[in-house]
Amino acid sequence: MSLSETGFEKELDTAFGALRQAAKLSQLVISSHDKGTVTKEDLSPVTIADFAIQALLISTFKDAFPEDTFVGEEDAADLRANEALLSRVWDLLNTIAHDDDTQRGACKLPQSKDHMCDLIDQAGTSRPGGPGSGRVWVFDPIDGTKTYLRGELYAINVGLIVDGKQTLGVVAGPNLSLNQKGPLRNSDIDPDGKGCIVYAIKGHGAYARPLHGESSSVTQLPKQTATQDLSFVTCTGLVDSALDGVHEVVAQRLGLSFPGSDLVPWVLRWASMALGIGNTTVWVYKRRDRYAKVWDHAGAMLLFEETGGKITDVHGRDIDLSAGRKMSANFGFVAAPAEAHDRVLKAVHDVLKDQGRHEFLQ
Structure with missing residues (x-):
């Protein structure tokens, strides 16, 4: 099935391009010794990659869909209170400013540090709604920050809710292999480093493709059957x-x-x-x-x-x-x-x- 047949061609194209760049940012931080980690009130960790990726996603999707609403995990309070942390996030974002994908419009970067913080805060305080609430994008910039910090599996999540109902989901597994067989563990990272994207459109099925590479490598995922064995x-x-x-x-x-x-x-x-x-x-x-x-x-x-x-x-x-x-x-x-x-x-x-x-x- 082509993207145009789903009615969500622009949404998927935007997600694929933004997630490729978000994955690059996350991998850059994985390879660095100091990941710029701070601890939130619930004692969960957040890194400079979490902030940078949320800013990248919101900036990109807000540019493509200016009438939509955006919800993200992080807010910018720690960035506004810590100039050194703010500068590190800004510098990380700008490592992809001259990347070919960025130059081709695959993503949109914030215009300034203040703009970056405003975008993060806009999503960091918003919430989904029910019937009549319209289109709401939900982002998790790094899901599994604890495993991410250990160099293990993590994901980046992009979801579209329309009037309170899931309509589209696009997940990047920057270090998850498309050829992975079960059972899967946090440490089972892609030995080839290619990663994958898994996505679904309501009523159109679910699909998988390489994170990087041609869209012709898309595979429709099979339906569950009544005769399948259960696996936890x-x-x-x-x-x-x-x-x-x-x-x-x-x-x-x-x-x-x-x-x-x-x-x-x-x-x-x-x-x-x-x-x-x-x-x-x-x-x-x-x-x-x-x-x-x-x-x-x-x-x-x-x-x-x-x-x-x-x-x-x-x-x-x-x-x-x-x-x-x-x-x-x-x-x-x-x-x-x-x-x-x-x-x-x-x-x-x-x-x-x-x-x-x-x-x-x-």
């Missing part, structure tokens, strides 16, 4: 948000190997499931008031859904992306091929009941 995708390290003693028992009840694919970045979990590396994930947060963040999931979930996956929360409710920057209308995730979803959801409920953890089912 989860996270057992570097993340402490999961309820202990549940996920491995759910896998055991379903007769599945645990952990299966073990990945920190949520965006990569969704992409790997679309690629068929795994096809089932469960996530029960350790606190009932803990919620997912919209940039870790918006657009990326569509990749799996367009291959025949079904995604709900732990209570079986549809995922609501209109609740805000935190997905407070939902608690956790249960995802599996559509025909198997009820069985996986029942296993989660049975385990929680058997363990006396009834508060997580309310």
Whole structure:
């Protein structure tokens, strides 16, 4: 299928060009000794690449789609308070100013340091909306910053929500191989360094292509089938948000190997499931008031859904992306091929009941 047939040719072209440049920025920082890391209030790390890539994405998409709204993970408070950090982010952005892709218009750079901060802040305070909210782009500049800092797998996420519904998702895995087989680990980086893009358009399926190279190398991803074996995708390290003693028992009840694919970045979990590396994930947060963040999931979930996956929360409710920057209308995730979803959801409920953890089912 050609891009023009989707009705989103400009959106996809913009995403592909911006993600190629964003990947270059991220790889430059990986190779440097000092990654300009600061710690946010929730104790998660953020690097100069996070800031630079968010600025690049917003500047590029705002130039292409000036009437749209933009949501991103970061704000510019740390940059405005630290001139040295601000200069490093600005200098990083400008390393691609004379790159061939940039010169051909594949991306648009901010005009000044102040403009860069304003763009980051514009997305860092915005939120998705519901019906009537129009087109909202959601960006995660580096998903998996902890693994990124270790030179392991990470992703860059671009999602388009229209009136509260996922419409398009484009994910770059700068160091993920298109030929990767499961189970997948955080350390399984592409030995050839080529990377890949996985993307989906609502109602048009999901596709994969090299991050760099000709668009003729596009592959449509196959649909999940009722006869497929289930294979787990989860996270057992570097993340402490999961309820202990549940996920491995759910896998055991379903007769599945645990952990299966073990990945920190949520965006990569969704992409790997679309690629068929795994096809089932469960996530029960350790606190009932803990919620997912919209940039870790918006657009990326569509990749799996367009291959025949079904995604709900732990209570079986549809995922609501209109609740805000935190997905407070939902608690956790249960995802599996559509025909198997009820069985996986029942296993989660049975385990929680058997363990006396009834508060997580309310």
